[in-house]
Amino acid sequence: MPVISHRGSLMPPSPIRKLVPYADAAKKKGTKVYHLNIGQPDIVTPQAILDAVRHTDMKVLEYSPSPGFESYRKKLVEYYKRNDINVTSNQIIVTTGGSEAIMFAIMSCLDPGDEIIIPEPFYANYNGFSTSSGVKVVPIPSGIETGFALPPIEQFEKAVTTRTKAVMICNPNNPTGYLYSASELNVLREICLKHDLFLFSDEAYREFCYDGSKHISALSLEGLEDHAILLDTISKRYSACGGRIGAFVTRNQAVLDAAMKFAQARLSPPSFAQILGEAAVDLPADYFNEVHAEYTLRRDVLVKRLNAIPGVKCPTPGGAFYAIAQLPVDNAEKFCQWLLESFSHNGATVMMAPAAGFYATPGKGKNEVRLAYVLNSNDINAAMDCLEAALKVYKS
Amino acid sequence: MPVISHRGSLMPPSPIRKLVPYADAAKKKGTKVYHLNIGQPDIVTPQAILDAVRHTDMKVLEYSPSPGFESYRKKLVEYYKRNDINVTSNQIIVTTGGSEAIMFAIMSCLDPGDEIIIPEPFYANYNGFSTSSGVKVVPIPSGIETGFALPPIEQFEKAVTTRTKAVMICNPNNPTGYLYSASELNVLREICLKHDLFLFSDEAYREFCYDGSKHISALSLEGLEDHAILLDTISKRYSACGGRIGAFVTRNQAVLDAAMKFAQARLSPPSFAQILGEAAVDLPADYFNEVHAEYTLRRDVLVKRLNAIPGVKCPTPGGAFYAIAQLPVDNAEKFCQWLLESFSHNGATVMMAPAAGFYATPGKGKNEVRLAYVLNSNDINAAMDCLEAALKVYKS
Numbered sequence: 201m202p203v204i205s206h207r208g209s210l211m212p213p214s215p216i217r218k219l220v221p222y223a224d225a226a227k228k229k230g231t232k233v234y235h236l237n238i239g240q241p242d243i244v245t246p247q248a249i250l251d252a253v254r255h256t257d258m259k260v261l262e263y264s265p266s267p268g269f270e271s272y273r274k275k276l277v278e279y280y281k282r283n284d285i286n287v288t289s290n291q292i293i294v295t296t297g298g299s300e301a302i303m304f305a306i307m308s309c310l311d312p313g314d315e316i317i318i319p320e321p322f323y324a325n326y327n328g329f330s331t332s333s334g335v336k337v338v339p340i341p342s343g344i345e346t347g348f349a350l351p352p353i354e355q356f357e358k359a360v361t362t363r364t365k366a367v368m369i370c371n372p373n374n375p376t377g378y379l380y381s382a383s384e385l386n387v388l389r390e391i392c393l394k395h396d397l398f399l400f401s402d403e404a405y406r407e408f409c410y411d412g413s414k415h416i417s418a419l420s421l422e423g424l425e426d427h428a429i430l431l432d433t434i435s436k437r438y439s440a441c442g443g444r445i446g447a448f449v450t451r452n453q454a455v456l457d458a459a460m461k462f463a464q465a466r467l468s469p470p471s472f473a474q475i476l477g478e479a480a481v482d483l484p485a486d487y488f489n490e491v492h493a494e495y496t497l498r499r500d501v502l503v504k505r506l507n508a509i510p511g512v513k514c515p516t517p518g519g520a521f522y523a524i525a526q527l528p529v530d531n532a533e534k535f536c537q538w539l540l541e542s543f544s545h546n547g548a549t550v551m552m553a554p555a556a557g558f559y560a561t562p563g564k565g566k567n568e569v570r571l572a573y574v575l576n577s578n579d580i581n582a583a584m585d586c587l588e589a590a591l592k593v594y595k596s
Numbered sequence: 597m598p599v600i601s602h603r604g605s606l607m608p609p610s611p612i613r614k615l616v617p618y619a620d621a622a623k624k625k626g627t628k629v630y631h632l633n634i635g636q637p638d639i640v641t642p643q644a645i646l647d648a649v650r651h652t653d654m655k656v657l658e659y660s661p662s663p664g665f666e667s668y669r670k671k672l673v674e675y676y677k678r679n680d681i682n683v684t685s686n687q688i689i690v691t692t693g694g695s696e697a698i699m700f701a702i703m704s705c706l707d708p709g710d711e712i713i714i715p716e717p718f719y720a721n722y723n724g725f726s727t728s729s730g731v732k733v734v735p736i737p738s739g740i741e742t743g744f745a746l747p748p749i750e751q752f753e754k755a756v757t758t759r760t761k762a763v764m765i766c767n768p769n770n771p772t773g774y775l776y777s778a779s780e781l782n783v784l785r786e787i788c789l790k791h792d793l794f795l796f797s798d799e800a801y802r803e804f805c806y807d808g809s810k811h812i813s814a815l816s817l818e819g820l821e822d823h824a825i826l827l828d829t830i831s832k833r834y835s836a837c838g839g840r841i842g843a844f845v846t847r848n849q850a851v852l853d854a855a856m857k858f859a860q861a862r863l864s865p866p867s868f869a870q871i872l873g874e875a876a877v878d879l880p881a882d883y884f885n886e887v888h889a890e891y892t893l894r895r896d897v898l899v900k901r902l903n904a905i906p907g908v909k910c911p912t913p914g915g916a917f918y919a920i921a922q923l924p925v926d927n928a929e930k931f932c933q934w935l936l937e938s939f940s941h942n943g944a945t946v947m948m949a950p951a952a953g954f955y956a957t958p959g960k961g962k963n964e965v966r967l968a969y970v971l972n973s974n975d976i977n978a979a980m981d982c983l984e985a986a987l988k989v990y991k992s
Contacts, residue, residue: 201822201848202761202792208704208854214662217860245657253868254650261641261838261872266610296692296840299862307728308604312708328861332703334730365598396598426597442657442867444692444840452597458604464613465724466695471838472649472868476657 211331215324215557218533222540223551232548233540234583236571239374239521243439243491243574252479253472264471266463268294268447272474275481276447283406285419285430291451293459294469294477298404298433298446302329305366305429305448308458309398310335315363316400319351321524321558321565323374323402338364339560344526344568347515348376350384356391366398367391372405372415375558375570376524377499377517379409385416392427398455399424402431405520407488410496413518419449426452434473436521438480443473495521498573498580505584506571509591521573524555524565528591532556532569535594545589548582607727611720611953614929618936619947628944629936630979632967635770635917639835639887639970648875649868659864663856664690664843668870671877672843679802681815681826687847689855690865690873694800694829694842698725701762701825701844704854705794706731711759712796715747717920717954717961719770719798734760735956740922740964743911744772746780752787762794763787768801768811771954771966772920773895773913775805781812788823794851795820798827801916803884806892809914815845822848830869832917834876839869891917894969894976901980902967905987917969920951920961924987928952928965931990941985944978 216237223233267273273289280287295301302325310316312334318326320339330337340355342348356367367388372379380388392399401418409415418428433446448459499516502523506514511528529535533554543549555568573580612633619629663669669685676683691697698721706712708730714722716735726733736751738744752763763784768775776784788795797814805811814824829842844855895912898919902910907924925931929950939945951964969976 202705202788202794204850204854205703205705205707205710205761207707208851208857211854211857211861213857214860240659242656244655250654250657254652256646256650258646259640260638261646261836261869263636263837296866297863303862307601309598309601311601311603312730314601325861325863328857332858332861334708365601392598398598440657441659442864444864444866454600455604458600458607461604461607461609461724462728464610465607465721465728466699467693467721468838468840470692470840470866470869473657473866 207332207334212324212327216553219536219540219551222537226540226549230547231544234548234550234575234579234586236573236575236583237551237553239436239572239574240441241436241439241521241574242576243494245439246480246483246487248483249438249440249476249479253476256475261471263468264474266468267292267460268469269474269478272478275478279481280449283417285417287419287449287451291449291456293448293456293463294474295446295448296469297444298402298431298435299325301431301433301446301448302326302402303333304459304462305400305431306330306333306335307462308455310365313363314365315361316366316368317356317359317364318368320560321375321555323370324557326368327560336363337560341561342376344513344515344524348373348378348524350380350387353387353391356387360395364395364397366400368400368402370402370404372409372519374405374520375522375553375555377520377522379413379415379518382416385418385421389421389424393423397427399428400431401428404433404436407437407492408495408521409519410499411518415519419451429455434477434480438483440473440476440480443476444470445473445477495573498575498577499523501577501580502571502573502584505581509588511591523571523573524568525571526568529567529594532567536569538594539590543590545586548586550583550586603728603730608720608723612949615932615936615947618933622936622945626943627940630944630946630971630975630982632969632971632979633947633949635832635968635970636837637832637835637917637970638972639890641835642876642879642883644879645834645836645872645875649872652871657867660867660870662859662864663688664865665870665874668874671874675877676845679813681813683815683845683847687845687852689844689852689859690870691842691844692862692865693840694798694827694831695721697827697829697842697844698722698796698798699729700855700858701796701827702726702729702731703858704851706761709759710761711757712762712764713752713755713760714764716956717771717951719766720953722764723956732759733956737957738772740909740911740920744769744774744920746776746783749783749787752783756791760791760793762796764796764798766798766800768805768915770801770916771918771949771951773916773918775809775811775914778812781814781817785817785820789819793823795824796827797824800829800832803833803888804891804917805915806895807914811915815847825851830873830876834879836869836872836876839872840866841869841873891969893973894971895919897973897976898967898969898980901977905984907987919967919969920964921967922964925963925990928963932965934990935986939986941982944982946979946982
């Protein structure tokens with residue numbers, strides 16, 4: 201019998217899916233499960249952009265060009281311009297979700313054995329894509345004590361080796377919700393310039409910044425024209441996760457040329473959702489205002505409820521729709537499993553993602569969970585009722 | 597300035613796109629270009645399956661499950677059963693085009709430095725995906741003299757090393773149109789069993805078999821239950837290339853488990869086109885009869901016209917919608933470029949893919965071209981008028 205590859209064995213399973221069988225079993229027993237575990241927003245996809253797909257009158261569902269439809273890339277130029285990011289349509293490659301943009305960045309810039317520095321906790325799939333490409337993730341610590349601020353520059357300096365090729369951030373951050381400040385981004389700018397590193401900036405949650413803070417794109421950082429690569433997706437922005445449309449954006453021509461070869465090998469990104477993405481750029485400006493107000497409300501409810509529970513600590517996230525909370529338990533994974541297997545409150549329970557899966561350093565985040573506030577505030581309140589009741593009876 | 601990766605440099609550019617700038621220039625001059633260079637069918641996508649997408653009433657365009665919608669995978673089980681392939685829905689992972697299925701197979705089964713044997717000429721992107729994964733393609737020769745039949749078993753034996761992990765075929769073949777016989781597949785069966793190799797079988801053109809021949813899937817080969825991996829796509833079958841929906845199918849549980857981790861890392865395949873793919877399984881049986889009759893006509897016209905040109909030789913392909921022809925020129929790439937740059941006949945010219953790009957061995961296929969018969973027979977006749985006139989005046 202032929203055997204699978206080492207990389208197939210090494211590939212980490214998705215940490216947020218480990219508990220899915222327990223959730224399924226809970227539902228089978230009739231327990232309602234509040235899903236705060238995954239970043240699948242419940243916000244309805246704007247009718248106008250779904251209609252754009254419904255009203256296409258194509259005769260042949262053809263391959264689009266490998267970098268995406270030109271009309272869509274031109275629209276994206278408009279979108280980025282509105283966000284103070286000045287790029288041309290030739291500096292954009294439309295990708296199959298943000299996932300493919302991440303892969304193109306890793307493959308175009310790093311070789312097997314090369315290292316990428318990522319502040320932890322981080323989006324778990326960065327690890328997956330690095331493993332599949334033979335690249336080593338070097339985590340540097342950010343912690344709940346500082347609200348997950350960017351680690352100081354000395355931490356980066358300590359982590360840089362001859363194999364370091366890139367630094368990667370998610371801004372605002374999944375899983376922490378942290379929004380990087382201008383001065384933090386300047387630290388990244390300095391370290392990338394000094395050591396000639398690429399800066400991969402995952403800005404999937406650009407529109408989700410709260411309390412009047414402004415998002416700063418890596419592509420706006422001066423002097424980083426050849427270093428910065430923006431990784432983007434329409435998934436969260438327009439509640440269009442199933443479309444699988446993202447973007448890879450850089451001004452570095454050599455990187456674009458390399459990424460285009462990977463793009464050509466896979467032929468093209470999906471056509472239908474490009475039509476949706478193109479229509480999305482023309483959504484009225486107040487679309488985000490409503491979405492923004494809704495997420496602000498949810499965040500406020502969630503963080504307030506969490507911090508009101510004895511022993512629970514949750515820094516207020518400045519962006520995205522995630523928060524990490526420290527719980528008064530020894531092992532958050534066991535607690536999350538117990539919530540699904542053995543607990544219910546008013547016929548319901550809550551599903552959260554154990555945060556250890558977002559740390560690369562073993563043992564870190566063991567008593568933390570990630571919560572995605574993708575449910576309406578009533579449901580969040582009900583979920584917090586469950587959590588509060590559960591912590592009263594749970595014995596670590 | 598940071599530099600790109602070696603794999604980014606090594607990644608081969610798409611051979612079929614090299615001549616695109618010349619075609620664009622020809623069109624700018626007002627010359628009509630008959631595109632026989634790419635496998636983008638002109639056949640209209642069935643209205644019923646486009647309508648399935650138009651009539652969806654989803655509220656939220658959600659992620660589908662990583663292996664694809666269960667309803668679609670169950671429909672695919674029906675489809676495969678009709679094609680004498682018995683699998684369960686859990687043995688199918690829906691992929692983003694056939695491209696992703698190829699990638700999952702390579703990543704799940706081969707490590708950097710491992711070798712995969714592929715009869716040449718072969719689909720050029722196999723090379724791209726192998727390069728991006730650090731895998732070495734070991735070509736074994738098939739040639740126009742034998743109509744691109746499978747090389748004899750001795751050629752495989754000679755190519756096997758301790759690093760050989762898989763054999764890959766495309767059946768019916770792109771770029772040759774060759775349809776493998778039962779006895780040829782038995783050769784593959786023997787070699788895979790003897791040396792414990794995976795068999796990757798790209799069956800994108802399953803329905804396109806002519807002259808009453810029957811397609812035999814690698815998944816139907818006895819004793820290869822743990823070796824065979826079927827790589828599939830709806831792109832050509834339903835003229836739905838832009839949907840980007842394919843499938844990775846195997847009975848080997850360890851391979852499925854590995855591939856699922858790669859599938860989870862990229863979250864999900866595109867939702868819209870899965871709806872289209874699901875509807876496609878319910879198309880009336882006579883849909884393929886019409887398509888089949890049309891492609892048979894085109895093939896017959898193309899092959900007859902080619903072989904009637906002095907010095908041109910084209911074996912009759914048994915499947916797919918490609919043919920390779922030998923031309924009376926020294927260098928087919930130069931000739932193809934000249935056709936676009938310097939030639940027209942009745943205001944038109946023809947674009948073909950130089951076949952050298954489909955061979956891994958340098959120098960092979962230099963006087964050959966691949967023609968995709970994806971145009972109607974009138975256009976094919978007009979394109980052949982161009983080629984015939986061109987060869988009369990072209991001086992190698």
